[in-house]
Amino acid sequence: MPFTPEALYAQIGQLITDMPDLRNHEWNTPAGQRWLGRAIALVEESGNTVDAIAFKVTAQSLTASTYSLGHDASVQKMTSILYHALAVAELRAPAIAQNGFIPVGEPFTALAAVAGVISGAVDSILFIDPYADSNLLTDFAIQAHEQIAINILTDSQYLKPGLIPAVRAWERQYGTGRPINVRLTSPRSLHDRLIIVDRRTAWSLGQSFNSLATRSPTALVRLNEETALLKVQAYELIWSTANSPS
Incomplete structure (x- = not known):
């Protein structure tokens, strides 16, 4: 075919x-x-x-x-x-699928690719990355429209020291205007890098957000509907059992 x-x-x-x-x-x-x-x-x-x-x-x-x-x-x-x-x-x-290839040394291409994905959100965005860091907020999540719920799922084993302080600063500055929530999975249980928009559309990223366009080329690829549905269901379950940071 x-x-x-x-x-x-x-x-x-x-x-x-x-x-x-x-x-x-x-x-x-x-x-x-x-x-x-x-x-x-x-x-x-x-x-x-x-x-x-x-x-x-x-x-x-x-x-x-x-x-x-x-x-x-x-x-x-x-x-x-x-x-x-x-x-x-x-x-x-x-x-909607264009601009998904991100070459090395093109950070603006990375920003534009992610912005193109999240700009259509009307309710929520779930960022999944075991190595999520503060730049996930400062470079990428900030591009979402106001009132869109930002959810971040990361791995407790690899929790970056800058992530939670950045989340707290975000909460102080934006309050309920830009709701945000972070949860931690059990150690070494998270492997995907995904963006899930409105609990319906899923995009796969070839590397973590903190290294986009810096080490090797990568691609931001929209998953087909069947695969996206399976990912959404799986990560909603993982989210429900993950822990909030202390």
């Missing part, structure tokens, strides 16, 4: 996020070979026959020799084709 435009955009974005170090021959491993196979398939799925052939031929010409003069050029060509496929897929995707 062909990918929907949104699904193809998400898949290519995740592919780039997961890209091995091709220049240092990480393609020449079982994981690297699986990545290459997936990359060839997705470039073919994008519909550009010229790019698909060029990517496949270039991938097949990679050499394990450290001294191959053409190796870096091949890697650059493959990378360029992948980013072109990503750009085309993004143009075809629904507007």
Whole structure:
């Protein structure tokens, strides 16, 4: 079954996020070979026959020799084709799904991507991140409209020292105008990074909010309705049993 435009955009974005170090021959491993196979398939799925052939031929010409003069050029060509496929897929995707790919060194892109997700909230936003820190409030949650309930679920094992003071300062400044609540799960039980909007729409984030756009590229991907429903149900149960910080 062909990918929907949104699904193809998400898949290519995740592919780039997961890209091995091709220049240092990480393609020449079982994981690297699986990545290459997936990359060839997705470039073919994008519909550009010229790019698909060029990517496949270039991938097949990679050499394990450290001294191959053409190796870096091949890697650059493959990378360029992948980013072109990503750009085309993004143009075809629904507007709500666009701008979900977050490159390294583009903090404004990260802010804009999250803002695009939470701007449509009419009731509540649940941020789920085991490593949530104060910047989750100062950079991201602050972009939500007034009266939207902000809920943060984080892991008690990895509780950052700046998070609770930032929450208390938020409460003093905004009061009931911007309601906020934080709960802690049992140690090492939280693994997802999610944004759940209005207990209905769920978005998956490839890394924690405190490292967006700083270490590696990542993607903010809207989950399909069935998966989103399962996530909402699961995290409502986890929320109900989590503890408030002392």
